[in-house]
Amino acid sequence: MKHQIWNKEMECMKRSDLKALQLERLKALVDYCDKNSKFYHERFEKNGITADKIKTLSDIQYIPYTTKDDLRDTYPFGMLSVPQKKIVRVHASSGTTGNPTVVAYTREDLDNWAEQVARLVYAAGTTDESIVQICFGYGMFTGALGLHYGLERIGATVVPTSSGNTEKQLKFMRDFGTDTIVATPSYCLYLAESARERGIEFPMDSYKLKTGLLGSEGCTPEMRKQIEESWGNGFFCTDNYGMSELNGPGMSGECMMRDGLHINEDHFLCEIIDPKTGEVLPEGSEGEMVVTNLTKRGLPILRYRTKDITKINYEPCECGRTTARMHKIIGRSDDMLKIRGVNVFPSQVESALIGINSISPHYQLVVRREGFADNLEVRVELIDASLLEKYSELENLRKNIHDRIKNILGIEIKVSLVEPKTIERFTGKAQRVLDLRNK
Amino acid sequence: MIIKQISIFVENKKGRLAEITETIAKSGANIRALSIADTTDFGILRIIVDKADDAAATLKEAGITVSVTNVIAIGIDDTPGAFSVPMRILSDAGIDVEYMYAFITRKSEKAYVILRVADNDTAAKVLMDKGVELLDEEGFHSLM
Numbered sequence: 001m002k003h004q005i006w007n008k009e010m011e012c013m014k015r016s017d018l019k020a021l022q023l024e025r026l027k028a029l030v031d032y033c034d035k036n037s038k039f040y041h042e043r044f045e046k047n048g049i050t051a052d053k054i055k056t057l058s059d060i061q062y063i064p065y066t067t068k069d070d071l072r073d074t075y076p077f078g079m080l081s082v083p084q085k086k087i088v089r090v091h092a093s094s095g096t097t098g099n100p101t102v103v104a105y106t107r108e109d110l111d112n113w114a115e116q117v118a119r120l121v122y123a124a125g126t127t128d129e130s131i132v133q134i135c136f137g138y139g140m141f142t143g144a145l146g147l148h149y150g151l152e153r154i155g156a157t158v159v160p161t162s163s164g165n166t167e168k169q170l171k172f173m174r175d176f177g178t179d180t181i182v183a184t185p186s187y188c189l190y191l192a193e194s195a196r197e198r199g200i201e202f203p204m205d206s207y208k209l210k211t212g213l214l215g216s217e218g219c220t221p222e223m224r225k226q227i228e229e230s231w232g233n234g235f236f237c238t239d240n241y242g243m244s245e246l247n248g249p250g251m252s253g254e255c256m257m258r259d260g261l262h263i264n265e266d267h268f269l270c271e272i273i274d275p276k277t278g279e280v281l282p283e284g285s286e287g288e289m290v291v292t293n294l295t296k297r298g299l300p301i302l303r304y305r306t307k308d309i310t311k312i313n314y315e316p317c318e319c320g321r322t323t324a325r326m327h328k329i330i331g332r333s334d335d336m337l338k339i340r341g342v343n344v345f346p347s348q349v350e351s352a353l354i355g356i357n358s359i360s361p362h363y364q365l366v367v368r369r370e371g372f373a374d375n376l377e378v379r380v381e382l383i384d385a386s387l388l389e390k391y392s393e394l395e396n397l398r399k400n401i402h403d404r405i406k407n408i409l410g411i412e413i414k415v416s417l418v419e420p421k422t423i424e425r426f427t428g429k430a431q432r433v434l435d436l437r438n439k
Numbered sequence: 440m441i442i443k444q445i446s447i448f449v450e451n452k453k454g455r456l457a458e459i460t461e462t463i464a465k466s467g468a469n470i471r472a473l474s475i476a477d478t479t480d481f482g483i484l485r486i487i488v489d490k491a492d493d494a495a496a497t498l499k500e501a502g503i504t505v506s507v508t509n510v511i512a513i514g515i516d517d518t519p520g521a522f523s524v525p526m527r528i529l530s531d532a533g534i535d536v537e538y539m540y541a542f543i544t545r546k547s548e549k550a551y552v553i554l555r556v557a558d559n560d561t562a563a564k565v566l567m568d569k570g571v572e573l574l575d576e577e578g579f580h581s582l583m
């Protein structure tokens with residue numbers, strides 16, 4: 001396997017040198033925020049923090065966490081650290097409730113962001129020869145423009161089709177010879193299926209698609225497999241991660257080994273904490289990831305609580321990079337359920353259900369306390385009427401779902417088949433859990 | 440010699456059967472025979488109605504999981520041992536019965552049985568060859 005590295009100096013640095021660089025950048029950031037950010041200056045004063053207090057990387061623990069609420073409360077420009085004329089772009093994330101969160105970039109911030117993305121797309125196999133179709137929606141969302149400038153940075157040919165209009169997407173893919181696609185996993189799959197449906201007119205070999213840069217939503221190994229098989233012809237996709245509060249895409253991404261997402265550690269300092277107590281956990285633990293963007297200046301963010309649950313592997317990678325790798329997001333701290341001492345996330349159940357065509361994609365988790373034990377019921381909607389002819393087929397379906405979920409969660413569960421449209425539909429982030437334990 | 444049957448997935452919850460049968464009524468179809476098999480969580484309701492396609496379409500529109508399948512209906516004399524005759528015929532022909540249910544009518548002295556087998560045509564043929572009465576749609580509905 002060929003591994004190409006965009007910035008060898010930063011991506012293959014000795015760990016001790018990398019830590020020294022992070023410490024130097026952290027000190028500079030604290031000093032900068034103290035002098036330029038009204039928000040952080042007040043926080044630091046209240047907690048007695050100055051740049052000289054930071055002597056080691058773990059001294060970062062003196063700094064309080066920054067949350068999404070802090071961004072909302074200071075909407076829109078309360079956290080800026082530069083005069084507005086120095087800001088060259090703003091983005092905002094869709095707020096399902098309350099104010100959206102606004103992020104702002106100086107020219108230097110945009111430059112850093114493009115560099116971060118360039119490394120990830122290069123690690124995923126994209127080059128200056130690539131023709132890349134960006135099927136993320138352009139606009140206030142950071143995904144499309146983030147990838148756009150990163151891909152331009154490495155010299156790829158960018159085709160900014162934006163989202164939607166499947167017919168056009170497929171036409172450009174065929175006519176331009178697009179070999180790389182930027183999309184959410186679900187849209188990438190949808191496009192593949194749409195292409196197959198039109199297979200009589202345009203056989204699959206009229207597409208040259210080889211690489212998928214997937215992001216913006218999680219992608220389980222099962223879903224990835226399904227996407228790759230749907231496109232066929234050796235289509236290979238990698239996952240990348242980021243969030244608008246931390247620039248957007250660009251924080252981390254998979255190399256060709258696909259064994260964790262390499263973090264751009266010279267720009268991002270990550271910690272893992274216990275989401276309940278806020279305590280920092282030892283290296284290698286699973287918990288909520290907290291991120292400090294070391295180089296951002298327009299709207300700096302220190303110790304941002306991502307609410308994403310993951311763990312970080314600091315071992316060097318076979319690809320030659322020394323940067324740490326974060327595990328794919330395991331779940332959201334808000335959604336985390338503890339059942340009989342085991343952490344359970346709706347996303348794990350979701351991944352177990354992918355590829356089972358007899359049920360709808362809607363599911364619900366119901367947790368009950370019965371006696372002294374917590375019991376988890378997974379409710380799924382039966383849509384395949386052909387199974388009604390044989391009782392045993394319904395029982396087999398139930399058993400198959402049961403075994404898949406039990407395998408992933410490691411705890412006993414009960415599966416219930418329910419009628420279509422009986423599980424509540426949610427717009428936006430799904431509320432899949434009904435916890436009746438304290439009711 | 441084939442009759443259309445509707446199979447409906449029904450969750451075991453209060454009032455659900457009432458809602459489903461109301462939906463069938465709305466389609467204008469009349470239920471002629473029915474059977475329900477259930478576990479603690481769900482059941483499969485099987486019905487024969489006079490307007491199977493209309494009823495199935497209305498149920499589907501209401502978001503209910505429903506399928507239409509072909510079954511056969513046989514008439515048997517109301518005497519001891521009469522039912523064992525067609526069962527023996529099918530068994531000797533190597534045809535397995537997946538499920539069945541019986542009904543009677545006011546217009547006939549006979550008892551009737553709905554049979555679901557893997558191969559309707561073969562089953563119908565062996566039964567008829569041995570003189571068992573088979574109903575077609577018209578014959579079936581004229582009994583009502």
Ligand SMILES: [Zn+2]
Nearest residue numbers: 255257317319
């Ligand atoms: Zn690697």
